[in-house]
Amino acid sequence: MLKQPSLRRLSWILLIATFVTALIIGIVDKSSEQSSADRAASLASTIACPQCSGQPVSESNAPIAQVIRAEIKSQVDNGLTDDEIRSFYRAQYGDWVDLNPGNDGIEIFVWVSPFLLAGVAVGGMILAFSRKRDADTNEELSDELQERVKELRTTYESDISSRGENERP
């Protein structure tokens, strides 16, 4: 059975290993080349059907959704970037058709808030654990308790010394 400190160290190692693995997979996945069909499908899932309420064109059977899906594929094949394609639909139907939150104004909170919450959670945990450790190690005894400890120690020492005298041959 593992001792308590080793278990804690193992937990930290596992946590860091998981984080690093997830980070590597995320980076490798982003850098890998997407096929044009994948790109078109990904864009279609983040452009709202203008005739429906908030449904992406990838999930709608409305005629305009079919038209947009076909046009996105054609735009991707013609070499337009994702930003250019999104801008085109925003210009034609309004900003609301872009289901991806923007990176300015109030919408930036959507991107920032997970990191903010994670930071607060980790900070909170560190704070809570450090307080507990401080409480465990640095708690000061009251005068009354210090007196009592001193009394017990004196009694204990006198007991030990009297027992030693009695045990002499």
Add this chain to the structure above:
Amino acid sequence: MTPFKWATAVIAMLSIAFIVILAVQNQQQNTPNFDLVGELSPVVEGVSARGEVIDLGQVLQQNRSKVPGEQTWVAVNFFASWCSGCVEEHADLLQFHEEGVANEDGILCPTQLLGVAFNDEKADVDDFFERFGGDWPVIVGPETNQMALDFSVLTAPETYLIAPSGIVVLKVIGPVTYQRLAESISC
């Protein structure tokens, strides 16, 4: 109150404010381009079901060398064979195409009707016209997708009336009537 509790309270308040802002935002705000009226018409160019080359730009170019009474007004009609509203408006479009529009003096204003198939196939468009009549040019093919999006079309039918200058003067979502088209034309 500990700093930790303060931080929690601030984050909770920020979260609530964020949710309220998102909830009260008017999400479906269309751009000015969505209306198009008063704007220059997007390009309408393609090949009709009968193989004719259609080019709105060419019509507008020819208008420049004509006097106002002889300049052509163009109605662009996005339609589909699967659309019930298109059947409903068809008689009015036939009237527009065959009779034209006369001014107060009874003189005919030059007009042209152009159809654009919206998410439809050539064979179905041919069947539609065989069934309901009419022989105005209708653009079919993949390029119609781009045209529909340039006009910010939502569904069929939609009709746009383009003045001889190239400016869109009328947008009708749903079945159009002869009356709506006629009263918007002057020459």
